[in-house]
Amino acid sequence: MDNTVHQYLNDLMDWGNDISRGLDESLSQDKNEQILERLRSWQSTILHLKESEQFISQHDLTAINAEGERILFDIKHSKQINNRNKGIPYGQRKLPALPYAYNALEPYISEEIMRLHHDKHHQGYVDGLNKAEKELYIKKPDAKFMKYWLREQAFHGSGHQLHTIFWFNMTPNSTKRPEGELSQKLNNDFGTWEQFKSLFTKTATSVEGDGWALLYWNPRNGKLGVQSFEKHQFFQIADIIPLLVLDMWEHAYYLQYKTDKKAYIENWWNVVNWNNVNNRYKKAKSLMWNLF
Numbered sequence: 001m002d003n004t005v006h007q008y009l010n011d012l013m014d015w016g017n018d019i020s021r022g023l024d025e026s027l028s029q030d031k032n033e034q035i036l037e038r039l040r041s042w043q044s045t046i047l048h049l050k051e052s053e054q055f056i057s058q059h060d061l062t063a064i065n066a067e068g069e070r071i072l073f074d075i076k077h078s079k080q081i082n083n084r085n086k087g088i089p090y091g092q093r094k095l096p097a098l099p100y101a102y103n104a105l106e107p108y109i110s111e112e113i114m115r116l117h118h119d120k121h122h123q124g125y126v127d128g129l130n131k132a133e134k135e136l137y138i139k140k141p142d143a144k145f146m147k148y149w150l151r152e153q154a155f156h157g158s159g160h161q162l163h164t165i166f167w168f169n170m171t172p173n174s175t176k177r178p179e180g181e182l183s184q185k186l187n188n189d190f191g192t193w194e195q196f197k198s199l200f201t202k203t204a205t206s207v208e209g210d211g212w213a214l215l216y217w218n219p220r221n222g223k224l225g226v227q228s229f230e231k232h233q234f235f236q237i238a239d240i241i242p243l244l245v246l247d248m249w250e251h252a253y254y255l256q257y258k259t260d261k262k263a264y265i266e267n268w269w270n271v272v273n274w275n276n277v278n279n280r281y282k283k284a285k286s287l288m289w290n291l292f
C-alpha cells in the first residue's frame with residue numbers, strides 16, 4: 001500500500017478516535033450510542049482496508065471520506081436539535097442585535113432614539129428578566145416574595161419579548177403594503193388594507209400613556225385582531241402560549257370552598273387532564289422563533 005494512503009487512513013482513524021472522545025452530554029444517551037456505533041463500524045472498515053494487502057482505489061477512499069462527513073453532519077445536526085430542545089437556561093436571555101444599522105430607519109426614526117431604545121431600554125428589560133428568572137427558577141423564592149418576582153418577570157419579560165418582535169417587525173426596505181398570504185387574510189378579516197390600517201392606527205392612538213398596539217393571530221377563532229396592551233406587564237407575558245390554566249376568580253371556588261383557596265388549589269390537582277396539556281404542548285412547541 002502506498003505510504004500516503006496508509007498515512008491518510010491512520011489520520012482518519014485518529015480523527016474517529018478524537019470524535020468518539022469528544023462526544024458528551026450535549027447529545028442524548030441514545031444518540032451518543034448510535035453515533036459511537038456508526039464510528040466503530042466506519043473505523044472497522046478502515047482497519048480492514050489497512051490490513052488487507054489489496055489495492056485501495058480512489059473510489060474506496062471517497063466512500064470512506066463521505067461516510068465520515070455524514071457522521072460529522074449527523075453529530076452537528078443532532079447537537080443543534082438538542083440545543084433547541086433544551087432552550088435558553090434560565091437567567092441567560094440575550095439582547096438580540098438589531099437586524100439593520102442604528103440609522104437605517106431615518107428619517108422616520110432617528111439614530112439617537114434607536115441607540116437609546118435598543119441599547120439602554122431593551123438591555124434593561126433583558127437584565128431585569130434574567131434576575132427574575134434566576135430568583136424564580138434557580139433560587140426559588142419564599143412564598144412572600146413570589147408576587148414581587150412574578151411582577152418583575154411580567155414587566156421585564158413582556159418588555160424583552162415585545163421589543164424583540166418590534167425590531168424584527170421593521171426594515172429600511174419596507175414594501176409599504178402587506179404581502180402574500182397575510183395581505184389576503186387582512187382583506188378577508190378587515191375588508192381592505194386601508195380599513196385595517198385605520199383600525200390599527202385608532203388602536204395605537206387609544207393607548208393611554210405607555211403601551212403597545214398589536215395585530216394578532218388568534219388560534220381560538222382563526223381570525224386576525226387588533227388589541228392594545230396598556231403598559232405591558234400586568235402579570236402577563238407577551239408572546240407566550242398558555243398550556244395549563246387554573247381559574248382563581250372567586251366565582252370558580254367560593255360557593256364550595258369559601259375563602260379556603262389553598263384547599264381549592266390542592267384538590268384541583270386531582271382533575272388536571274395531562275393528556276390535554278401534553279397535546280397543547282406538542283402543538284405549541286411547533287412554533288419556535290429564534291431564541292433570545
Ligand SMILES: [Fe+2]
Nearest residue numbers: 117121122163
Ligand atoms: Fe420601548
